[in-house]
Amino acid sequence: MALIITDECINCDVCEPECPNGAISQGDEIYEIDPDLCTECVGHYDEPQCVEVCPVDCIPKDPDREETKEELLEKYNRISST
Template identity: 45%
Template sequence: MAIMITDDCINCGACEPECPNNAIYEGGVEWAISDGTSITDDYTLEDGSTVDASDKQNPVSDEFYYIVPDKCTECVGFHEEPQCAAVCPVDCCVPDPEREEDEAVLLGRKERLHL
């Protein structure tokens, strides 16, 4: 499953530089699939829509740091545990119950994001 940041976030920013997929953004900041990945062309999101990798997308949250689920691999293939959760001082980086994914799905996403 992807990791999510709860509203307990204190906006410290400790998580953002730890993400190997550049999936974490400050609240209110637009995101793109191409940020921190090797994707340069169209990319199909999990909802089935296709976006140009460099097109800016609406923020997931305007108030708190957030994780883009389409870019989160729970650090599978990079680290033993999600690095955002490891460094979070208030333990607000938690598994998203709406996005249960097995290791094969997460590894597949890592391979698509980092060609």
């Protein structure tokens, strides 16, 4: 699954620099995660770094974007090769 940032986001700016894939950016009101770039840090870390640093716990898995570890690793390999 890709991750999403909920409207509980306080725009604290700590998640964006932690994302190794550059999937997090400032949206109109809160930070957003590009699901095409989010691998939940598979290929980089054991745990999603944005989730680790988020002070308000507003980054759950996106139930509309279910992906297996294998699919996330394939996405990581695709992103890394470009």
